[in-house]
Amino acid sequence: MALPSALAGLTAAVAFTAVLPAVPAAASVPIATHRVPAPTAPATAQVAAPPEGVRTAPADGATGVPAGRVLIAYLPSSVDPSTATATLTEGLAPTPASAPGSGVNARPPGAREPVGVMVRPLAGQHALAIVPTHGLSPGRTYTSEVRVAGSAPITWSFRTGSAPGAPERVFTDDFASGAGAWTAEPDTGAAPSAEDGALLLTAARSDAAFTVAGGRPAAWIDEAGAIAFRARVSGTAVPAALVVRVTTAAGRTYSADLPVTPDAWTSARVTVAGISPDLVGETLTRVAVGARTSGPGELRLAVDDVIAENDLSAYAAPPPTTPSSAARPLPPETLALVRAYADQIVASSHPDGAITVAPVGGNAARIEPYFANYAALGLLRAYQVTGERRYRDTASRWLDWYAAHMNADGTVDKYTGSYPDWTAAGDYDSADSYAATYILANWKLAELARNDGQRKKAARRVADRVARAWGALDSVFLVDGVTIAKDSYRIRYTMDNAETWLGEVAYAKLAGLAGDAAETRLALHHARRVMYALRNRFPIADPAGDYLAWYVSPGARHGGLDGWYPHALANVIPLAIYGGAGDAAHYARMFAHFETGGVANRPAGVAAAPHWGWWAQAAAATGRSDLADYWVAQAGPVQADSLAHACGYLTRVVTRDYDGTLWF
Structure with a gap:
């Protein structure tokens, strides 16, 4: 077939790159x-492996x-x-080949x-x-x-x-052609063989219980993974359990016991998270299956149809909220409260767009971008329910200020001082939460446009700054599917990752509005990985009741419920962001632990409006409207020194009857 004229004269077997107009990084x-x-003659250039x-x-x-x-x-x-x-x-x-002279050649294998x-x-x-x-x-x-x-x-x-919808299979071994890559585990004597289409392993001991197992190399990134196989155990030794072992790239090995029926084929399946939560998102390098005995004797193990798979479909990342009813006006007393919250945030804003922590006192000299993002979200929701454009415009100016003050890597420093003389602190608390909440606020701004065409236009307008913020988020998104706070503070916080999930979903929504299907898929893939970790890696099983660890590190989770930060916060923020009716028991445990007889008996730190705002959001998200109202009442009326972000939190809660959602 003749090459297109645009390709005429190009050298064969070379990949050519078109130079595109400059675009943001x-x-x-x-x-x-x-x-x-390529021509028929093979190339002779030598390259490294x-x-x-x-x-x-x-x-x-x-x-x-x-x-x-x-x-x-x-x-x-x-x-x-x-x-x-x-x-x-x-x-x-x-x-x-088609008929002679047709000009259509055969397609070769x-x-x-x-x-x-x-x-x-x-x-x-x-x-x-x-x-x-x-x-x-x-x-x-x-x-x-x-x-x-x-x-x-x-x-x-x-x-x-x-x-x-079927799971993705990492590998499938049916042993029809022999043992393949399978070898005996160190605690098993003889090398495995294949017989009648199954892997066979045997071992014997006369003095103690033992394990017989075989394994194979794996090159597998866990993405909601699972291992399934069939096994038949026979011999004089009494089997206690089937065994699955997984080894990570870091050299850590984890195992799980599964039920076994002697002298009968048993189908077994276990998720990677079920073997150990510490395996979630990890790079796996070896998989082994076997059987453990309860005493001495001889054991013969046949294994067949070993399947390793990934399936993130259960962690699909839908929009954070879906209206349960058409928008309806809020009662006058609620609208008055919304305006009071929004007016306090506006009072904390400045002509250049900056939003300080509060309008008066020492907090009037502090710009905390993370807090200001939540304040802006409160303003955007207030605009939606009241129609007062000054709330939207104040939020939009803040988002512009944030963009104008981004560092080259998309992060934003904290600032102090007074308008117009702000001084950068040269540092920030986190890259992940700052970026995620900023992306979220830009999505909500675009979503509030009048019609679909205007929403698409708004998404395109903020595309550059949102992409820069996503770059900051990407810089701390690690191989195991979760984010660290920042490169100089490599802590995988639970609450930060809940916000990361929300930011990835928001980025996908903006990319979708802009018509970028590939970018949408990438962001949703990240969102699914984060949610998989939040639901499987962070939970801790405790005799007193399950709860979320406040951070995880490779091979470990770190928990405790000793106070507000980070222990309680690591539980209520995730519940407020992605919680649902199925998380009601979790919220009830947190409430019972921290609300022990009123204000005087609360653990230290559970005594301020920002804390109550998160408690209220978590209560509303998990279906406890009564407790949401309780925490709003705890916050009381707006004061001159009320914090802008606390007003943003509370706005989200008190407007939930507007459309039956918490909005994000």
Whole structure:
């Protein structure tokens, strides 16, 4: 077939890049690659082997991959993701030649077709995201190449699924062709063999109980993973349990016991989170299955149909709220309260758009961007329910101020002083929560436009600044699917990650309004990973009642309910953001623990309007409207020194009857 005229004269087997107009660094640019066919003679250039230590999602050889999958290559520290490039191709079925003279040639086996993708470096994960600009075709094999200067390409392939909603299979071993990559675990004697399409392992001890197990290497990023298999245990030793073991890239090994029936095939399945919450989001390098005995003897274990899979569909990230009813006017007394809250926030604002913590006293000299974002959200909700444009305009000026004061990496410092002489503190409390709440406020601003066309226009207007903020969020989003507060304070806070989830959902909504499907999918993929962690990695099971750890670190969770910050806050903020009726018992436990007989008996720190505002939001989110009203009453009427962000929190609560939601 003749090449298009635009490609005439190009050198064969070389990838060419079109120079595009300059765009903001964080903006997405879908790119489709056209590769000129290579000549028959093979190339002779020598290149180094691909970099070692690369992990991919989906894993190489995965099957049943969803059509909307985000592909990620996690790169070794020796590779700078911002210098890597990537392509994706779809395998095409061979076709016979058409009639002579038709001009249509046969498609040979192995033919491939380029797929348009958005390629984006992910700084915090030290990775490269490859996001198809359109959904992939079902039942097709795709191959991705990541190219790094001076090295052979990093190549991996996967096959999409034909059944929507089915889990993605990382690997499937049926042992029809032998033991494959499976070897005996160190506590098992003989090497495994294959017989009648099953993996066979045997061991014996005459003096004590023992375990017989086999395992295989894995290259698997846990994304709501699970392991399933069939096993049959026989012999003179009495089996106590089937065993599943998983080892992480950090060398930590975790195991879980599963029920077993002697002398019968038993189907077993366990989620990665069910083996240990500390495995959630981790990089897994080995999977083993086996059986443990309750005493000495001889044990024969047959294993078949071992499946490892990922399935984030249960953690799909919908809009945070869906109106349960049409908007209806609020009663006059509620509107008066909303205006009082909003007027206090306006009083804390300044002609340049800055919003200080409060309008008077020492707090009038402090700009805390995180708090100001919540104050702006309160103003936007007040505009929605009252129609008073000055509330929207004050919030919009704050969002402009934030954008104008972003650092090069999208972060924003705290400021002190007085208008117009603000002084940057040279630091900020967190990159994740600041950015996430800022993105959220921009989404809510766009959402309040009059019609869909105006909403799309508003989304495009804020696209650059939102992308810069998302860059700050991305810089602290790690391989395990959660964020740290900032690079110099590498704590994975529960409350920050709840806000990260909300920020990713908001970013996806803005990208959707702007018509960027690839960016939407990337943000929702991150949101699902965060929610998976929030629901599975952060919870702590305690005899006194389950609750959320206030932070997690690799291989550990750190909890306790000793006071307001961070212990109670790590529980009420997540409940306020993504809680529902199913979390009512969790909220009740928190309330019973911290509200022990009134104000005089409360633990230290649970005695201020910002605290009550979060308690009220969490109560409303989990269906306890009575307690939401209780905490609003605790806050009392607005005072001259009331905090702007506390007014923002309370606005969210008292307006919930407007449309049956907490708005975000």
